[in-house]
Amino acid sequence: MATSSISNAQKIKPGSSGYAAANGTKVYYEVYGEGQPIVLLHGAYYTIEMNWGQLIPELAKTRKVIAVELQGHGHTPFSDRKLSRATLxxxxxxVMDYLKIDSADVAGYSFGGQVAYQFAIQSPKRLKKLVIISSVYKSDGWVSGVNDVFKMMxxxxxxxSPLQVAYDAVAPDKTKWNKFLEQMMTLAREPFDLGDDNVAKITAPVLIISGDNDGMDKIELAKTYKLLGGGVSADLQAMPKSHLAIIPNQSHVSLMRQTKEIFGYMDRFLQ
Incomplete structure (x- = not known):
């Protein structure tokens, strides 16, 4: 797959990292840079490094970046706690409470985008701007066949796989890999819908970034953008505060590798 990254993007070490107590378990976080805070939420089975390693150095030049590893992922321990988007x-x-961050921009990729949508719905006062990368707020947002794959996983x-290699490198207990996968795959098999009405009530500006062939149903995506105030003729009325970017010739996995394009869209939107 073609990849595009910003040249000379060096890996940088977090300024701080650790664990925050959260709803009966603990969640690992890393903090980079200074400035307006942005919280990054990774995709299913990913670690911070796998998902955001190329993007963090760019974002951290002007912002405080808080990257989180969700329940069972990466450094965050496996928990028997029932997995749900609302709990995540x-x-x-x-984590924001622990780091004394009143409100922040939030960006989520894939499964992390679902959690980000949920965050926008249930914690609106904590959100400034929302970035959704290749993600949906309901099962019907995927093209036909994607949910069938979830059911057979x-x-x-x-x-x-590279996912297991990344997990083994940082997980506090490598023996939990299969239990973690079973927990995540059980959730993925369950149809979900965070609600059209709830999405329409999101008052924060939203940037949606999608690949043209990333598994998202573009008819449903157009409906989502309309719920957020987009899809208008901006020559006849005000330009919407929410934005939609569709990047050509990209799949679900390859999209996240387009560091230069994703950073460009995010930087302009967050400014």
Whole structure:
């Protein structure tokens, strides 16, 4: 797959990292840079490094970046606590509390985008701007076939994959890999819908970034953008505060590698 990254983007070490107590478990976070805070939420089975490693150095030049690893992911320990988007969004709020951040921009990729939508719905006062990358707020937001894949997923499909290698490198207990996968795959099999009405009530500006062939149903995406105030003729009325970017020739996985394009859209929107 074609990739595009910003030249000379060096890996940087977090200024601080640690764990925040959250709803009966603990959540790992890393903080980079100084400035207006932005919280980053990774995709399913990813670590901070896998998802955001190329983007963090760019964002951290002008902002305080708080990257979180959700329940069972990366450094965050596996928990038998029931997995739900609402609980994960509450975990994000607990990390913000711990770091004494009243409100922040929030960006989520894929599964992290679902948690970000949920955060916008349940914690609106904590949100400034929302960035959704290749994600949906309901199962019907995917094209036909994607949900069928979720239903047939089994832990053995990811055995010895780059995802497991990344997990093994940082997980506090590597023996929890299969239990973690089972927990995530069980959630993925369950149809979900955060609600058209709830999305329409999001008052924060939203930037949606999608690949043209990333698995998102573009008819549903157009409806989502309309719920957020977009899809108008801006020559006849005010330009919407929410933005939509569709990047050509990109799949779900390859989209997140387009560091230069994603950073460009995010930087302009967040300014």
């Amino acid at each position: 969004a509450s975990d994000v709020e607990k 089994k832990p053995e499909f990811l055995a010895n």
